[in-house]
Amino acid sequence: MKTLTLRLAKGVAIVVTLGFVASCGLPSAGPNKSEIFSGSVLEQGDAFILTVDDRVNAIASVTPALGFASSFRNAASLGSDMISPGDVLGLTIWENVDDGLLVPTGQNATVLEEVQVDGSGFIFVPYAGRIRAAGNTPEAVRRIISEKLSDQTPDPQVQVRRLAGDGATVAIAGAVNAQGVYSIERPTRTLAAMLASAGGVSIRPEIAQVTVIRGSHSGSIWFDDLYDNPGSDIALRAGDRIFVEEDNRSFTALGATGSQSQVQFDSQAISAIEAIAQVGGLSTTLADPTGVFVFRNEPQEIANQLTGRNDLVGTQRVVYVLDLTRPNGVFMARDFAIRDEDTVYVTEAPFSQFNKTIAALTGSLNSVSALDSASTTLIGN
Structure with missing residues (x-):
């Protein structure tokens, strides 16, 4: 009987000790699930927390598209022999x-x-x-x-x-192989042909953005779209300035992932699954696959659609929740589009916190004897 009582006392002492250590604040990669949910508007917070499903995906996964305005697209090609000032x-x-x-x-x-x-x-x-x-x-x-x-x-x-003259010319700069001023001639009357005459782009085509500045107006397009959508291959005008640059969009990955960093987009669109894969996937020893969060500032139009309201004004804080353990969880994450300046955060599993508590108390996850010794000391005191 005395042995049983001692064992019960030790068990209670262990629990008390673990609770004390946990309350002291263990190292963590960030907030846990309950701490994130406590910031919901339902808990007097200022963020809308939404579980990703088909409806949410249809609204939130709209990505801003690049393209030229009708004034660019409807401009006819210059006649091959049209004379311009400077010719x-x-x-x-x-x-x-x-x-x-x-x-x-x-x-x-x-x-x-x-x-x-x-x-x-x-x-x-x-x-x-x-x-x-x-x-x-x-x-x-x-x-x-x-x-x-x-x-x-x-x-x-x-x-x-x-x-040959300098009348009908365009200036090409940025990530092309031969920057310079080029005459608009019979073979180079459109944007794609002019870029080809400049040696093409010097960066990966998938992340190349082309901007055309014409007077006080400008338009941008993905380089690949010049070939995928022939209507985007606009006719050029004298004085056009063409600038090619690498896509500067990025997202931030934090928490229980393979690495924590700011990541540049490597394609026009990136899904949540692809974003996680780019930082080494979920940590097998730390990550909670039920707690994958995407933090984003949504414009009021999208926020009102997501929440079914019409009274929200201005940019709203929205937290999307992805549970990869659900039957369609991976599909939902695959269909969820990451946008510029998103923060992808993976929470730690409760078990990893337990392990940290044990490690903090004993100095080693395998030092069971040390834990037993600590509980005996606690009882003795």
């Missing part, structure tokens, strides 16, 4: 008289090379005067010059050639 033209003029206006004696033609279109879009031709060239084709300019000269020399013949 250089070559003129050849034939006259049917021995003593012509422009043709030297003994020759039948005169050549005017490198006639540059000025900033206002005009060129000057002797005896024809100042002629509007920008916005016209070489054929239209030819007709204008012929009409102007026909009043002074019989039946003049005129040829107009558009030479």
